[in-house]
Amino acid sequence: xxxxxxxxxxxxxxxxxxxxxxxxxxxxxxxxxxxxxxxxxxxxxxxxxxxxxxxxxxxxxxxxxxxxxxxxxxxxxxxxxxxxxxxxxxxxxxxxxxxxxxxxxxxxxxxxxxxxxxxxxxxxxxxxxxxxxxxxxxxxxxxxxxxxxxxxxxxxxxxxxxxxxxxxxxxxxxxxxxxxxxxxxxxxxxxx
Ligand code: URA
Numbered sequence: 001x002x003x004x005x006x007x008x009x010x011x012x013x014x015x016x017x018x019x020x021x022x023x024x025x026x027x028x029x030x031x032x033x034x035x036x037x038x039x040x041x042x043x044x045x046x047x048x049x050x051x052x053x054x055x056x057x058x059x060x061x062x063x064x065x066x067x068x069x070x071x072x073x074x075x076x077x078x079x080x081x082x083x084x085x086x087x088x089x090x091x092x093x094x095x096x097x098x099x100x101x102x103x104x105x106x107x108x109x110x111x112x113x114x115x116x117x118x119x120x121x122x123x124x125x126x127x128x129x130x131x132x133x134x135x136x137x138x139x140x141x142x143x144x145x146x147x148x149x150x151x152x153x154x155x156x157x158x159x160x161x162x163x164x165x166x167x168x169x170x171x172x173x174x175x176x177x178x179x180x181x182x183x184x185x186x187x188x189x190x191x192x
Contacts, residue, residue, distance in 0.1 A: 026077025125160025
């Protein structure tokens with residue numbers, strides 16, 4: 001995986017490299033049974049060079065622990081490898097990647113998946129789901145259930161951990177977190 005990550009460091013497949021600090025490639029063992037795919041690195045990930053190390057990563061870690069999964073045994077990556085943002089004053093505000101950026105970066109995601117050969121792939125949120133399915137999927141209808149990705153591999157689609165952070169109140173937060181934990185538990189069962 002180190003060779004692929006090294007190649008990605010010079011990626012110019014879309015323009016997102018221009019404003020990002022660095023490429024944030026996936027982390028984890030190459031023989032992981034489970035691959036988790038997020039959207040794109042956030043502000044902290046962009047600086048650290050590792051996926052899911054900021055606030056969304058802390059929610060993900062809690063959900064993984066509740067689902068009985070050990071993050072060090074999983075391969076964690078993103079659909080898009082550079083931080084897309086706009087400046088508001090001095091703050092770098094997250095912007096959702098567009099279809100062209102998702103498609104350009106699928107080249108890397110497909111290669112990561114081909115190397116890891118996971119039993120199950122979990123999409124965290126709409127961007128990852130779209131990248132893996134090659135089309136928009138309605139998460140409310142298909143989320144949390146076993147499904148088959150466009151490449152034929154089994155998987156689960158669920159909320160992005162940041163949906164827990166954005167929930168409007170405590171009740172919604174608890175419910176969204178429970179859905180995320182249930183999907184990760186489902187993926188764990190599928191991977192054994
Ligand atoms: N959100 C993501 O989708 N990925 C990260 O790595 C961090 C936040």
